[in-house]
Amino acid sequence: DVKVTQSSRYLVKRTGEKVFLECVQDMDHENMFWYRQDPGLGLRLIYFSYDVKMKEKGDIPEGYSVSREKKERFSLILESASTSQTSMYLCASSSRTSGGFEQYFGPGTRLTVT
Amino acid sequence: RKEVEQDPGPFNVPEGATVAFNCTYSNSASQSFFWYRQDCRKEPKLLMSVYSSGNEDGRFTAQLNRASQYISLLIRDSKLSDSATYLCVVNRPSNTGKLIFGQGTTLQVKP
Numbered sequence: 001d002v003k004v005t006q007s008s009r010y011l012v013k014r015t016g017e018k019v020f021l022e023c024v025q026d027m028d029h030e031n032m033f034w035y036r037q038d039p040g041l042g043l044r045l046i047y048f049s050y051d052v053k054m055k056e057k058g059d060i061p062e063g064y065s066v067s068r069e070k071k072e073r074f075s076l077i078l079e080s081a082s083t084s085q086t087s088m089y090l091c092a093s094s095s096r097t098s099g100g101f102e103q104y105f106g107p108g109t110r111l112t113v114t
Numbered sequence: 115r116k117e118v119e120q121d122p123g124p125f126n127v128p129e130g131a132t133v134a135f136n137c138t139y140s141n142s143a144s145q146s147f148f149w150y151r152q153d154c155r156k157e158p159k160l161l162m163s164v165y166s167s168g169n170e171d172g173r174f175t176a177q178l179n180r181a182s183q184y185i186s187l188l189i190r191d192s193k194l195s196d197s198a199t200y201l202c203v204v205n206r207p208s209n210t211g212k213l214i215f216g217q218g219t220t221l222q223v224k225p
Binding site: 031033035040041042043045048050056058090094096101102103105106107108 | 122146148156157158159160163201205210211212213215216217218
């Protein structure tokens with residue numbers, strides 16, 4: 001069974017803290033994605049990685065960075081958390097070889113920045 | 115204009131009803147279309163792909179009109195378990211595997 005896991009379901013951090021969100025997939029997928037989901041705004045792409053050590057900015061990369069040192073793991077980093085980054089963060093992966101369009105999502109991390 | 119637009123609803127329908135959701139997309143170069151389902155406090159999951167000729171999966175029928183850049187989802191004989199948010203999804207034409215998600219349409223099926 002396809003599986004994408006995220007390190008935490010709920011996280012509370014203080015303004016200015018550095019925050020790491022981890023995502024692991026067990027499907028040997030090339031593509032991995034980080035989204036945030038906010039009411040009224042839907043899913044917005046933060047960063048995308050199509051291979052190890054490769055990354056591409058999405059629609060809202062400001063205030064975020066990513067790391068992909070291994071194929072199965074994609075990390076999202078908030079360098080200095082702000083209250084505007086309070087959101088639901090969803091990681092996803094997809095296979096490039098099978099067309100790359102069905103994305104499998106992790107359960108999400110609800111981050112609150114106070 | 116949003117790249118993918120949906121009526122957010124909510125749609126409140128009785129069990130057994132037929133309900134239709136619509137979606138429009140702005141980039142005529144998009145080639146792949148999908149409906150995802152997202153249950154409350156859960157992650158999105160692929161419901162079905164949408165093909166040019168239209169396709170059916172049990173009680174669910176998806177249609178695509180490329181000329182109007184319009185996608186629809188029809189649910190027949192609604193069940194309580196169909197209550198969820200339905201996301202209209204379109205690929206980005208750069209073909210990198212990136213998708214554009216609509217905001218979603220919320221369906222509540224009542225007994």
